[in-house]
Amino acid sequence: MTDATLDVVGIGNAIVDVIATADDAFLEQHGMTKGSMMLIDEQRAEQIYQAMGSTVITSGGSAGNTIAGIASLGGKTGFIGRVRQDALGDAYRHDITATGATFSTPAASDGPATARCLILVTPDAQRTMNTFLGACVNLGPNDIDADLVRSAAVTYLEGYLYDAPSAMEAFHAAAGIAHDAGRKVALSLSDAFCVNRHRDAFKRLVERHVDILFANEAEIEALFETASLHDAIAQLQGMTEIAAVTRSEHGSVVVTPEQTIEVPAHPVDHVVDTTGAGDLYAAGFLFGYTRGAPMHECARLGSLAASEIIGHFGARPQTPLAALVRSLSA
Amino acid sequence: MTDATLDVVGIGNAIVDVIATADDAFLEQHGMTKGSMMLIDEQRAEQIYQAMGSTVITSGGSAGNTIAGIASLGGKTGFIGRVRQDALGDAYRHDITATGATFSTPAASDGPATARCLILVTPDAQRTMNTFLGACVNLGPNDIDADLVRSAAVTYLEGYLYDAPSAMEAFHAAAGIAHDAGRKVALSLSDAFCVNRHRDAFKRLVERHVDILFANEAEIEALFETASLHDAIAQLQGMTEIAAVTRSEHGSVVVTPEQTIEVPAHPVDHVVDTTGAGDLYAAGFLFGYTRGAPMHECARLGSLAASEIIGHFGARPQTPLAALVRSLSA
Numbered sequence: 001m002t003d004a005t006l007d008v009v010g011i012g013n014a015i016v017d018v019i020a021t022a023d024d025a026f027l028e029q030h031g032m033t034k035g036s037m038m039l040i041d042e043q044r045a046e047q048i049y050q051a052m053g054s055t056v057i058t059s060g061g062s063a064g065n066t067i068a069g070i071a072s073l074g075g076k077t078g079f080i081g082r083v084r085q086d087a088l089g090d091a092y093r094h095d096i097t098a099t100g101a102t103f104s105t106p107a108a109s110d111g112p113a114t115a116r117c118l119i120l121v122t123p124d125a126q127r128t129m130n131t132f133l134g135a136c137v138n139l140g141p142n143d144i145d146a147d148l149v150r151s152a153a154v155t156y157l158e159g160y161l162y163d164a165p166s167a168m169e170a171f172h173a174a175a176g177i178a179h180d181a182g183r184k185v186a187l188s189l190s191d192a193f194c195v196n197r198h199r200d201a202f203k204r205l206v207e208r209h210v211d212i213l214f215a216n217e218a219e220i221e222a223l224f225e226t227a228s229l230h231d232a233i234a235q236l237q238g239m240t241e242i243a244a245v246t247r248s249e250h251g252s253v254v255v256t257p258e259q260t261i262e263v264p265a266h267p268v269d270h271v272v273d274t275t276g277a278g279d280l281y282a283a284g285f286l287f288g289y290t291r292g293a294p295m296h297e298c299a300r301l302g303s304l305a306a307s308e309i310i311g312h313f314g315a316r317p318q319t320p321l322a323a324l325v326r327s328l329s330a
Numbered sequence: 331m332t333d334a335t336l337d338v339v340g341i342g343n344a345i346v347d348v349i350a351t352a353d354d355a356f357l358e359q360h361g362m363t364k365g366s367m368m369l370i371d372e373q374r375a376e377q378i379y380q381a382m383g384s385t386v387i388t389s390g391g392s393a394g395n396t397i398a399g400i401a402s403l404g405g406k407t408g409f410i411g412r413v414r415q416d417a418l419g420d421a422y423r424h425d426i427t428a429t430g431a432t433f434s435t436p437a438a439s440d441g442p443a444t445a446r447c448l449i450l451v452t453p454d455a456q457r458t459m460n461t462f463l464g465a466c467v468n469l470g471p472n473d474i475d476a477d478l479v480r481s482a483a484v485t486y487l488e489g490y491l492y493d494a495p496s497a498m499e500a501f502h503a504a505a506g507i508a509h510d511a512g513r514k515v516a517l518s519l520s521d522a523f524c525v526n527r528h529r530d531a532f533k534r535l536v537e538r539h540v541d542i543l544f545a546n547e548a549e550i551e552a553l554f555e556t557a558s559l560h561d562a563i564a565q566l567q568g569m570t571e572i573a574a575v576t577r578s579e580h581g582s583v584v585v586t587p588e589q590t591i592e593v594p595a596h597p598v599d600h601v602v603d604t605t606g607a608g609d610l611y612a613a614g615f616l617f618g619y620t621r622g623a624p625m626h627e628c629a630r631l632g633s634l635a636a637s638e639i640i641g642h643f644g645a646r647p648q649t650p651l652a653a654l655v656r657s658l659s660a
Contacts, residue, residue, distance in 0.1 A: 020428070021648060054398060054425040054646050057387040068384060087417040095384040098350075123653075269599055272648065312642045316384050318351060318602065323453075 004153035004183065006102070007075040007290040011144070011174050012063025012158040013136040013167070014081030014096075014105075015115040016088045017275065019127075019313050020053040022120035027128055034122065037129040037191045039163060045132040048118045058314035059095035060117055062158040062190055065276045065315040069283025069305050071099035072321040075290065078102040078148045080174070084135040089114035095316070105143050108135050119275055121313065127275040133164060140166040141173040149174050150181040153290045154212070156282065159190035162198040175209045184241075186212035188282055189219040196222055206239055212289070213243040214282045220245050233260065242289075244299060246281050248274075251303060254295045263299035266307035276315020280305040284321075304328065334483035334513065336432070337405040337620040341474070341504050342393025342488040343466040343497070344411030344426075344435075345445040346418045347605065349457075349643050350383040352450035357458055364452065367459040367521045369493060375462040378448045388644035389425035390447055392488040392520055395606045395645040399613025399635050401429035402651040405620065408432040408478045410504070414465040418444035425646070435473050438465050449605055451643065457605040463494060470496040471503040479504050480511040483620045484542070486612070489520035492528040505539045514571075516542035518612055519549040526552055536569055542619070543573040544612045550575050563590065572619075574629060576611050578604075581633060584625045593629035596637035606645020610635040614651075634658065 027034055030048060040048070049055075059068070067077045079096050083089030085107045092114060096103045115134040119127050139161070149155050155178035161167040175185045187210045189195050195202055202223060206213055213236075215223070220232040220243075229245070236243050236255055243255040251264040284305035288298035308317050308324060357364055360378060370378070379385075389398070397407045409426050413419030415437045422444060426433045445464040449457050469491070479485050485508035491497040505515045517540045519525050525532060532553060536543055543566075545553070550562040550573075559575070566573050566585055573585040581594040614635035618628035638647050638654060 021650070049424065053428045054389060055421070055428075056644055056646075056648070057421070059384060091385070091387070094379065098383045098385075272642070312602070313644075313648055314386055316386075318386070318643055320351070 004151060005076065006078050006152040008067065008070050008154045008156050008286050009078035009080065009148055009152035010063035010067040010156045011080045011161065011171065013061045013115055013133060013160055014064060014083045014092050015061035015117045015131065015136065016092055017058050017060030017117050017119055017314060018049065019056045019058070019119045019121060019273070019275070022052060022122060024122060027120060027122070032120065032128050032130065034128050035126050036193050037131055040130045040132050042113065042132050042134070045116060045118060045130065048130055052118065052120065056313045058316055059092050060276065060315050062160055062188060062279050063156055064096055065279035066156055066283045066286070067101050068096065068099045068316045069280045069321060070287050071101055072317040073283065073287040073305065073325065074322040075287045078152060080105050080143060080145060080148065082108060082135045082139040082143060083114045084108045084111065086114050088116060089135070102148065104145055104148070108138060111135060111138055121273045125271040125274050125310070127273060136167065137164040138166065139164065139170050141169050144170050144174045144177065146177050149177045150183070152183060154184045154186050154286055156186045156286065158188050159194050159202065162201065163194065179209070184211040185209055186214065186286065188278065189213070189215040189223065192218040192222040195219050199223060211241045213240045214278065215243070216246045216278055242295070244281070244285055244302065246278055252281065252299050254299050256295065261295050261299065263296050263303065266303040268307045268310060271310050273313050274310050276309050277306045279315055280309050301325070334481060335406065336408050336482040338397065338400050338484045338486050338616050339408035339410065339478050339482035340393035340397040340486045341410045341491065341501065343391045343445055343463060343490055344394060344413045344422050345391035345447045345461065345466065346422055347388050347390030347447050347449055347644060348379065349386045349388070349449045349451060349603070349605070352382060352452060354452060357450060357452070362450065362458050362460065364458050365456050366523050367461055370460045370462050372443065372462050372464070375446060375448060375460065378460055382448065382450065386643045388646055389422050390606070390645050392490055392518060392609050393486055394426055395609035396486055396613045396616070397431050398426065398429045398646045399610045399651060400617050401431055402647040403613065403617040403635065403655065404652040405617045408482060410435050410473060410475060410478065412438060412465045412469040412473060413444045414438045414441065416444050418446060419465070432478065434475055434478070438468060441465060441468055451603045451605070455601040455604050455640070457603060466497065467494040468496065469494065469500050471499050474500050474504045474507065476507050479507045480513070482513060484514045484516050484616055486516045486616065488518050489524050489532065492531065493524065509539070514541040515539055516544065516616065518608065519543070519545040519553065522548040522552040525549050529553060541571045543570045544608065545573070546576045546608055572625070574611070574615055574632065576608055582611065582629050584629050586625065591625050591629065593626055593633065596633040598637045598640060601640050603643050604640050606639050607636045609645055610639050631655070
């Protein structure tokens with residue numbers, strides 16, 4: 001086993017976020033469930049776009065956000081995901097490449113358009129997501145650059161990939177390549193509704209193939225079909241080398257076979273938009289992990305990275321996170 | 331003279347902002363002058379875009395930002411500006427229309443692409459702008475919807491229009507129509523470099539055709555070629571019915587023929603990006619003015635509106651300003 005040249009390679013849906021504020025009545029009128037991610041087709045994407053307010057457009061996608069966060073902290077990264085050759089696809093490529101990530105997945109020259117996620121942010125800073133997966137549904141095992149995966153200490157996969165059958169196959173192929181190369185596999189459960197859609201598959205996956213699991217309270221409770229976080233954590237303990245459960249303003253809990261560590265959230269002045277909080281927590285955590293930091297320090301870096309992006313629209317850092325870490329250590 | 335059905339119609343460059351963080355070295359390396367607006371061609375726009383970091387894309391343009399701000403405060407607005415039929419043009423139309431503004435200028439079916447402004451935000455929250463005017467240069471007198479102009483209590487013009495000869499003609503046509511209908515004409519000087527490019531024309535314009543002038547310290551000093559704000563204000567007094575001079579964290583000074591009123595800035599926790607601060611000051615001010623508010627109240631509303639948008643990337647409000655005003659009055 002050679003030394004990893006990258007810290008983390010992320011595999012996920014390459015999605016451009018289109019963000020606007022909305023009130024609860026808007027969500028109700030359009031049949032949206034607050035806080036969830038709903039899959040939509042292109043026609044509905046157009047309808048929602050026409051109805052929503054003035055937007056901010058920025059690259060997103062769960063694993064892509066995590067990769068951008070790790071890069072912003074100073075980590076070396078790669079990304080695998082599918083866009084189409086169109087204006088949004090070009091913007092996505094620009095943005096992920098501009099973070100310093102290696103992104104060599106070719107853009108599709110035909111088929112569905114680049115994916116977009118229409119995000120409504122309510123005054124309580126919650127985000128409600130409507131995702132048109134577009135070109136992402138054609139991500140398949142052939143898109144997995146085996147050398148890129150082998151070169152990274154951690155391969156990070158988003159649970160959302162399970163929503164597209166060929167992407168799920170790509171996911172498994174990547175996990176296999178990573179483990180064969182002696183690397184670690186990390187998974188984010190993404191969304192409680194996504195967990196409900198794929199519960200049994202996720203459980204098998206976590207038990208057999210995941211070294212590092214990221215989930216929030218709702219997701220972990222959905223996985224074990226319990227309303228008790230305590231119960232869920234008890235069932236989780238020992239299933240993975242590390243599980244990090246995020247609890248919004250209550251911080252996070254790191255679960256290893258030996259111990260459970262609670263780490264407080266990083267204080268935030270004014271929460272504007274929680275989109276990507278989990279993605280950035282994973283970024284901070286994995287940045288620490290790949291540098292051999294102790295668990296509580298990994299969690300602290302996760303909370304710090306999350307705190308930056310919930311202060312503004314969009315899930316990509318607007319302050320270089322490495323500078324933020326330095327300013328707090330000084 | 332019939333009652334105005336709109337509060338303000340804005341006429342300006344229809345520009346989409348493409349925003350990224352950068353350090354001072356980036357500005358130097360690319361020959362940019364911090365804090366200024368530089369006109370660039372499409373090729374240079376592409377070069378800068380490729381070199382800049384991960385972006386946030388949102389509608390901008392000085393007068394467009396002001397119109398969005400007035401709408402967000404609850405005012406009735408219209409906008410005149412030129413986009414092309416392309417992805418950015420569609421986004422611009424969506425955004426201005428979503429604010430509630432009437433926007434009936436048809437999109438160009440050929441010629442240059444929709445305008446974009448590549449904005450680099452440095453850690454000191456200053457913005458440095460590189461504008462490819464694209465389709466805006468073809469805004470001409472024929473684009474001025476005379477009925478729309480007549481229907482508004484105030485016609486608001488951005489000084490940047492002077493950078494394109496036919497837009498300047500459109501500007502004059504609009505001012506003439508507004509005055510003939512007994513309406514008021516407001517002008518923003520836009521940028522000190524823009525004032526230097528068109529000083530004599532601006533001076534004549536202010537003396538003869540402008541009722542309400544917006545400018546910051548640097549712009550007003552450039553107009554009168556003086557390094558003293560006191561001098562500039564003395565020369566300004568009496569030239570217009572109202573002049574509002576913004577002074578960043580020092581608030582603003584309202585100058586009328588009879589008096590000079592100093593109003594403090596609205597306190598801001600953390601300044602992220604000053605793009606659009608002047609545009610939103612004008613929005614708050616004109617919202618108050620068209621409701622007959624006293625001068626100090628107009629200035630206070632201006633400062634409040636500006637304080638919202640400098641807390642995030644982009645120059646369009648992310649919190650409904652009407653709600654912000656209510657929350658502070660409560």
